[in-house]
Amino acid sequence: MIPKTIMVKLSGKKLKELNDRIAERENNLCALCGAYVDKGMKAHHEPQGALKSDEESKMILLCLMCHYKRHNTSAGEEIKAKCKEYLSNLEEGVQNE
Numbered sequence: 885m886i887p888k889t890i891m892v893k894l895s896g897k898k899l900k901e902l903n904d905r906i907a908e909r910e911n912n913l914c915a916l917c918g919a920y921v922d923k924g925m926k927a928h929h930e931p932q933g934a935l936k937s938d939e940e941s942k943m944i945l946l947c948l949m950c951h952y953k954r955h956n957t958s959a960g961e962e963i964k965a966k967c968k969e970y971l972s973n974l975e976e977g978v979q980n981e
């Protein structure tokens with residue numbers, strides 16, 4: 885059976901709290917290159933588009949540079965793959981608890 889995908893859409897305080905949790909999870913470091921990420925920075929959503937969802941398991945903390953590359957350069961696909969890999973590893977960790 886294919887699980888039904890429910891998209892989560894948060895706003896205001898809840899969204900801020902979620903972003904704070906992601907930053908905390910990553911110790912304020914970019915998940916890809918390890919650069920320090922300033923507090924208050926919004927986490928990146930992976931996947932993007934129609935599957936975009938405000939959930940911890942679908943968000944990743946990226947520094948300005950990695951985030952910019954993901955959205956605006958030809959390296960975007962590579963970054964996307966790394967984000968997906970990172971998040972799937974994270975998910976496995978949660979399931980093993």
Ligand SMILES: [Zn+2]
Binds near residue numbers: 914915917919
């Ligand atoms: Zn980075």
Ligand SMILES: [Zn+2]
Binds near residue numbers: 927928929951954955
């Ligand atoms: Zn993004």
